[in-house]
Amino acid sequence: MxxxxxxxxxxxxxxxxxxxxxxxxxxxxxxxxxxxxxxxxxxxxxxxxxxxxxxxxQNYEIVFKDKQIFSAYFITIMRTVLGTALSMFFTALFAYGLSKKGILLKKFYTLFAIFTMFFNGGLIPYFIIVYSLNLYNTFFFLILHGMVSVYNMIIFRTFFTQLPDGIEESARIDGCSNFGVFFRIVLPVSGPVLATLGLFTAVFLWNDWFIPAVFINDQNLVPLQTLLVQIINAGTTANLLNNLNSYAQSAVSQTVTVKALQMATMMVATLPILVVYPFLQRYFVKGVLIGSLKE
Incomplete structure (x- = not known):
């Protein structure tokens, strides 16, 4: 034309x-x-x-001379992997229950969950609860925080309601229990939504710096993005330089600046999560349109 x-x-x-x-x-x-x-x-x-x-x-050489970078990398990777896996499991399990017909108080649970998306008790009450449960300054809290996402639950539930009833009925005839249907039938056919929401969750956990900055005081438990924020601070950058050996300090005084170190650290913190995107991009088109069409 x-x-x-x-x-x-x-x-x-x-x-x-x-x-x-x-x-x-x-x-x-x-x-x-x-x-x-x-x-x-x-x-x-x-x-x-x-x-x-x-x-x-030289900028990267100096950045990697700080051993805390590797510790922060380990904490961030563990938090992202474990947090994403557990979040997908519990969120999908919650959504699967709410997608079934005849569930007692189903509407109440749905409205109660949605209510938490718009209203919360604030940071100070949350801090008091976390501290009273002995979760303050623990790695377990980094995984537990935000484990169930109501927004992701709604997307999961919409996807589950679109699955043909015949699939589950045939599985029950073969003797599958509710958990058997969920693990053997529902999750395997939920690849696009799992990949899409899993990537969104992983990116959030990888980039989250505020929650660890508030609830983590042990430098050995600080994730990479929180460490990056600390390095951007001039005082922390000075401490970083003081920990380097004499050769590195001499190099810094001659050719390396604080800005160069900040940019190098930012690249170290950002590039790994960017590499993941191309491998899961093919799931995006199908995943983000879940719920927009109904057969």
């Missing part, structure tokens, strides 16, 4: 606006990436845009 002049102009304008939007969105990340590979003293002169002017790996 041949496009008119007006259609071509409109399409060109849309492409131009999308290109500008993509550039504005991506450039700050790319510039930070470039600065992390550029000499700090050269970066201080300005003019670093798309490519490193004085390429160096």
């Amino acid at each position: 041949k496009l008119s002049y007006t259609d071509k102009a409109l399409r060109g304008t849309i492409y131009a606006l999308l290109t500008i939007l993509a550039f504005v969105t991506f450039y700050p990340f790319w510039n930070s990436f470039v600065i992390s590979f550029n000499s700090g003293s050269d970066t201080a002169l300005g003019g670093i845009t798309f490519w490193p002017r004085d390429f160096t790996l």
Whole structure:
């Protein structure tokens, strides 16, 4: 079909606006990436845009000399993996129960769960509860916090209600219990929604810095993003430099700046979760449309 002049102009304008939007969105990340590979003293002169002017790996060498980086990596990875797995399991189990007909007080439980999405007791009462349960400053709390997401539960429930009744009926005829149907039938066919919501949960847990900053006081339990916030603080950066050996301190005084270290640390904290996206991207189109169509 041949496009008119007006259609071509409109399409060109849309492409131009999308290109500008993509550039504005991506450039700050790319510039930070470039600065992390550029000499700090050269970066201080300005003019670093798309490519490193004085390429160096010294920023990353100094960052990885801090042993707490590896500890924070371990805590973040464990929290993301365990937290995502447990969140998907308990949220899906909760949603599966609410998707069944004839459940006693089903509407009450649904409204009660939705109520928590809009209202909460506030940070101070939450802190008091966490402290009174001896969960303050524990790794278990990092996993327990936000284990059941009401928003994800609603998406799970919508997906489960669209499953054909014949699938579960045939499984029950074969002798499956409720848990057997859930584990052997429901979860295996829920790949797209599990992958989509699992990735969203993993990204949230990986990027969450505020909750650990409030409820974790032990530096050995601090996740990577919280450590990054601390490193951005000038006082913490100074402490980081003081822990380096004499060679590293000499290098810092000559070529490395606080900004260069901040950019390198930010890349170390951000790149791993970005690598995961391409492998699960094929589930997005189907996963995010769950509930929009009904057969």
